[in-house]
Amino acid sequence: MEEAEMVTPGEMLGRATELKAGKGAYVVQHNKNIYASLTGFRRIQSPPPDSPDQRPTVEVTGHKAHGPVPEPGSVVIARVTKVMARIASADIMCVGPKSVREKFSGIIRQQDVRATEIDKVDMHLSFRPGDIVRAVVLSLGDARAYYLSTAKNELGVVSAESSAGNKET
Structure with a gap:
């Protein structure tokens, strides 16, 4: 060895x-x-x-x-940090039921938000900074971020704040 x-x-x-x-x-x-x-x-x-x-x-x-490490197929909980026209950035907080000890970044691409009508997805209507999302890890991505998907019924935003400042769950 x-x-x-x-x-x-x-x-x-x-x-x-x-x-x-x-x-x-x-x-x-x-x-x-x-x-x-x-x-x-x-x-x-x-x-x-x-x-x-x-x-x-x-x-x-x-x-x-x-500590837990995201890997393809893992369900993660992440906080959206930035929303742009084609992607949303997020910090992964939990892998499965366990919180992470290190900082892991994730990216949700426009084509990975939902399974149908991918071309009609408006990232700014789908996510806002501060949203908590449940997503699945698609791949390890690159050095900067994991690729995440919310394109299943059991995935997506689980907690958000409305534009008026009210908590939505």
């Missing part, structure tokens, strides 16, 4: 052609490199023998990485 190496966010962990990105890691698409998104220890997991993808998985564990 190899010696565990301490890594910090942004540090290169390997190439996506040789490894898969696991928890605490992400792939930058333009250069196919895998980088750490957390401070912790670099670990390589062997693939299960029956897995069609036989690349080992590289992940960051331990240190601050022991």
Whole structure:
């Protein structure tokens, strides 16, 4: 077994052609490199023998990485921080029932707000800064944010403030 190496966010962990990105890691698409998104220890997991993808998985564990980490398919609770014409930015506060220990950013793209009539979505009518949303993680995105979706009936805004300042739930 190899010696565990301490890594910090942004540090290169390997190439996506040789490894898969696991928890605490992400792939930058333009250069196919895998980088750490957390401070912790670099670990390589062997693939299960029956897995069609036989690349080992590289992940960051331990240190601050022991809290919950968003991953594709996870349901998250996030606070909307900024709304623009095509995207809304949000800070992820919980992954499943557990609150996160580190700051994770998410982006909800216009096409991921709802399942139908995607072209008619008005981001400013869908979200306001301060809204609390339930969303599912689509992908690890890039170094800056996870891609989130609210395009299911059980997802979307769970708490908001009206333009008059009243709490809406």
